Amino acid sequence: MTIDKKLENGTWMFAVAGRLDTNTAPELEAELKLDGAKEVVFDFGGLEYISSAGLRVLMTAHKAMAAAGGGVKVLRPNAMVRGVFEITGLSSVFVVEP
Amino acid sequence: MKKRTIVAAALCLYAALLAAVWHVGTFRARAMTEALLDYAVSDIRLTMDGAIDTMLEHVAVTCIRRFGRADRYAREEVDTVAHLFDIDELCIVDRAGIVIASNDPDSLGVDMNRKEVTRPFAALTNGTTKVVAQPFRRHAYSKSRRKYLGVPFPDGDGYVQVGLDEARMPKMINAQLAFLFDVEMGETVCYLCADMNTGALVSSLSVDGETSTLDEIGFDASRAPDSDETFEQTLFGDKAFCRSYVFGGHRFIMVVPKAEFYGTRDVLMVVMTILLALVLGAFVVLLVRISNDAKRIKAFYAAEDAARAKDMEIAKTIQTSALPAPLAANPCFRLAASMTPAREVGGDFYDFFMLDPTHLAFLVADVSGKGITAALYMMTAKTVIKDALLETRDIAAAFTEANKELCRNNSANMFLTVWGGVLDLETGGVAFVNAGHNPPVKIGERVEWLADKSGPVLAFMDGVKYKSRLTHLVPGDTLFLYTDGVTEAMDGKHELFGEERLATTLSAVTSSSPDTVCGVVRVAVAAFAAGAPAADDLTVLAVKYVRRSDRFVRSFPPTQEGVCQASAYLDECLKEQPPDVQASLHVILDEIASNIVKHSGASGFEVDVEFTEDPAGVRLVFADDGVPYDPLAHTDPDTKLPAAERPIGGLGIMMVKKMADSISYERARNRNFLTVFKMAERVKGRSIS
Numbered sequence: 001m002t003i004d005k006k007l008e009n010g011t012w013m014f015a016v017a018g019r020l021d022t023n024t025a026p027e028l029e030a031e032l033k034l035d036g037a038k039e040v041v042f043d044f045g046g047l048e049y050i051s052s053a054g055l056r057v058l059m060t061a062h063k064a065m066a067a068a069g070g071g072v073k074v075l076r077p078n079a080m081v082r083g084v085f086e087i088t089g090l091s092s093v094f095v096v097e098p
Numbered sequence: 099m100k101k102r103t104i105v106a107a108a109l110c111l112y113a114a115l116l117a118a119v120w121h122v123g124t125f126r127a128r129a130m131t132e133a134l135l136d137y138a139v140s141d142i143r144l145t146m147d148g149a150i151d152t153m154l155e156h157v158a159v160t161c162i163r164r165f166g167r168a169d170r171y172a173r174e175e176v177d178t179v180a181h182l183f184d185i186d187e188l189c190i191v192d193r194a195g196i197v198i199a200s201n202d203p204d205s206l207g208v209d210m211n212r213k214e215v216t217r218p219f220a221a222l223t224n225g226t227t228k229v230v231a232q233p234f235r236r237h238a239y240s241k242s243r244r245k246y247l248g249v250p251f252p253d254g255d256g257y258v259q260v261g262l263d264e265a266r267m268p269k270m271i272n273a274q275l276a277f278l279f280d281v282e283m284g285e286t287v288c289y290l291c292a293d294m295n296t297g298a299l300v301s302s303l304s305v306d307g308e309t310s311t312l313d314e315i316g317f318d319a320s321r322a323p324d325s326d327e328t329f330e331q332t333l334f335g336d337k338a339f340c341r342s343y344v345f346g347g348h349r350f351i352m353v354v355p356k357a358e359f360y361g362t363r364d365v366l367m368v369v370m371t372i373l374l375a376l377v378l379g380a381f382v383v384l385l386v387r388i389s390n391d392a393k394r395i396k397a398f399y400a401a402e403d404a405a406r407a408k409d410m411e412i413a414k415t416i417q418t419s420a421l422p423a424p425l426a427a428n429p430c431f432r433l434a435a436s437m438t439p440a441r442e443v444g445g446d447f448y449d450f451f452m453l454d455p456t457h458l459a460f461l462v463a464d465v466s467g468k469g470i471t472a473a474l475y476m477m478t479a480k481t482v483i484k485d486a487l488l489e490t491r492d493i494a495a496a497f498t499e500a501n502k503e504l505c506r507n508n509s510a511n512m513f514l515t516v517w518g519g520v521l522d523l524e525t526g527g528v529a530f531v532n533a534g535h536n537p538p539v540k541i542g543e544r545v546e547w548l549a550d551k552s553g554p555v556l557a558f559m560d561g562v563k564y565k566s567r568l569t570h571l572v573p574g575d576t577l578f579l580y581t582d583g584v585t586e587a588m589d590g591k592h593e594l595f596g597e598e599r600l601a602t603t604l605s606a607v608t609s610s611s612p613d614t615v616c617g618v619v620r621v622a623v624a625a626f627a628a629g630a631p632a633a634d635d636l637t638v639l640a641v642k643y644v645r646r647s648d649r650f651v652r653s654f655p656p657t658q659e660g661v662c663q664a665s666a667y668l669d670e671c672l673k674e675q676p677p678d679v680q681a682s683l684h685v686i687l688d689e690i691a692s693n694i695v696k697h698s699g700a701s702g703f704e705v706d707v708e709f710t711e712d713p714a715g716v717r718l719v720f721a722d723d724g725v726p727y728d729p730l731a732h733t734d735p736d737t738k739l740p741a742a743e744r745p746i747g748g749l750g751i752m753m754v755k756k757m758a759d760s761i762s763y764e765r766a767r768n769r770n771f772l773t774v775f776k777m778a779e780r781v782k783g784r785s786i787s
Binding site: 019021022023048049050051052053055078079080083084087088 | 658661662665677678680681682684685688689691692749750752753756757
């Protein structure tokens with residue numbers, strides 16, 4: 001998994017590529033220093049798949065953002081990842097684009 | 099035989115024997131009576147005749163002396179002499195046989211040689227004959243029967259003939275009787291003599307010296323024949339056998355009292371009655387006892403047979419029920435096995451089971467002994483070996499363990515021969531141990547025996563360490579296992595089926611299915627034995643290695659690192675699969691493996707990846723030895739809740755359920771098995787090593 005993150009106008013941008021599972025989720029979680037941000041955007045254009053361990057990280061981010069009055073946005077998930085969001089009902093929690 | 103029959107038969111025999119004794123006794127007594135009476139009659143006849151002959155000869159000789167020579171003497175002179183000697187007739191006959199002097203005028207001048215009846219007297223003139231006597235016979239000139247006797251003058255110069263009438267006999271007899279009865283009386287026979295005219299008894303024996311008559315002593319003259327015939331009379335109040343002899347105006351009666359004479363027979367009867375009763379009684383007792391014993395023995399054996407038949411039935415049930423059920427179809431191998439119990443059940447068995455998805459364990463064994471003991475021991479042995487194999491997962495270690503266990507529980511001193519192998523479906527390698535069993539046949543390009551032995555029979559010697567051998571099967575090869583019920587099957591001539599016939603039989607089916615191989619061998623053995631009863635169970639097992647396994651099993655440690663390794667392993671397995679299939683399976687693996695690692699407390703977990711053909715797809719099997727946990731038993735979390743209220747747990751399993759095409763859980767052998775199937779196009783020709 002590769003993580004490329006940057007802060008732009010109070011929005012954290014995380015470009016995550018590869019696999020987000022129990023093995024890699026802790027890495028992503030460790031990168032989630034979200035102080036001062038209102039919104040987190042995950043660019044999953046390069047993500048192969050996501051397991052519940054990855055979802056847990058997204059949920060953690062979502063809770064933090066919701067507390068600050070913001071949210072989580074997911075960009076360019078592949079069919080499989082989109083499917084996971086739909087299965088789990090998280091597609092209604094996060095903003096998923098496109 | 100029934101007791102009643104024996105007793106009845108003995109009674110019949112008893113009666114028949116007694117009747118026989120009676121009859122023989124009676125017959126013998128009668129015969130002896132007859133003989134005695136015969137003797138008595140001839141005795142009295144000889145005595146009387148002899149006495150008269152002696153007297154007449156004396157008279158004749160006296161006359162010879164008196165007359166001196168044969169001459170014509172005057173009638174008065176001859177009369178005087180006849181009167182003097184008290185005879186009825188006196189003739190002087192000359193040399194020519196002419197009566198030249200006689201007291202009977204009718205006789206004078208008669209030619210003695212002319213008549214047949216008088217001719218014998220001529221012998222007196224030949225100079226050598228001293229006396230000629232004739233019996234009483236009817237006489238031409240006399241009313242009475244008359245007897246003649248002649249004695250010659252010296253130098254054959256004629257002879258003197260004297261005649262005596264029977265009517266004159268009583269006098270003579272009286273003179274003889276005393277002598278006769280004194281001397282000739284037997285012990286059992288008594289003589290009676292009575293005057294024919296008066297019936298007065300002249301013998302004084304039975305009447306104490308007083309004269310009595312035949313009537314008085316009970317004699318019935320009307321039932322007394324004169325001839326030599328025995329008749330019965332009641333004399334002096336006793337029944338008796340009698341014979342009478344009439345002579346000289348007298349009736350001589352020989353008497354044998356019946357009671358006295360049948361005494362022998364009666365004594366014999368008494369003795370035989372007792373003796374036969376004893377002998378037959380003993381015989382009956384003996385027969386009854388034998389019959390009872392026979393009945394008891396028969397009942398005993400019948401019970402024994404019934405018990406044995408029941409034992410056999412139970413043994414057969416045990417033996418056949420212990421045999422494994424067919425395995426689920428597996429594309430990598432085919433297996434067929436059968437066990438035909440003998441009439442007297444032996445202890446054959448076979449077993450086969452998957453040690454894990456890529457390892458097939460199979461074995462054939464023969465327990466020593468027969469019947470229920472062997473069947474029960476076989477159950478134990480089968481369980482012990484299987485447990486040891488599942489525990490150790492190594493054939494040699496399993497045999498060593500099983501032997502230890504079986505030696506410990508072997509009060510019946512049983513033992514068993516076993517050939518067991520483990521086929522690695524990925525490589526075709528067969529690790530095997532032969533514990534004193536018939537080596538199996540490897541049917542490939544050639545038919546060959548796997549002759550290696552690796553240890554003694556099981557349950558025989560404690561502490562044996564078995565070592566495994568290795569052979570390799572290539573796809574298409576078959577291993578044929580059997581017990582000695584095959585090679586030691588006998589035909590009518592006591593010839594064994596043998597290994598050569600087995601090899602010939604198997605050569606014909608080198609490319610056939612295991613079912614066919616087993617069937618062909620069974621048929622060949624049955625045809626060979628041709629109805630001879632099977633002495634031993636007939637067990638065959640054939641396993642054919644069809645193709646290398648598409649299953650890949652790996653074990654991983656129960657850590658996050660293990661999950662990572664499993665993921666990498668899955669990558670390796672799935673590299674030919676489309677990305678979405680790979681992604682789904684990876685998510686599934688990640689969820690389940692991490693669950694096991696976090697929650698089960700397992701010592702490790704296994705992932706089995708299998709590609710299936712129908713339906714085409716990938717089957718993932720997760721196995722772990724952790725606490726029993728069926729993820730499917732939990733309800734899915736509510737995904738409609740606001741994000742903040744959602745429990746995170748359970749989400750993974752829900753994802754797995756949604757992503758998989760089918761999923762099932764099983765708890766077996768203290769392990770959790772979770773099988774997940776995902777449909778996918780099968781990619782041909784892939785290989786992983």
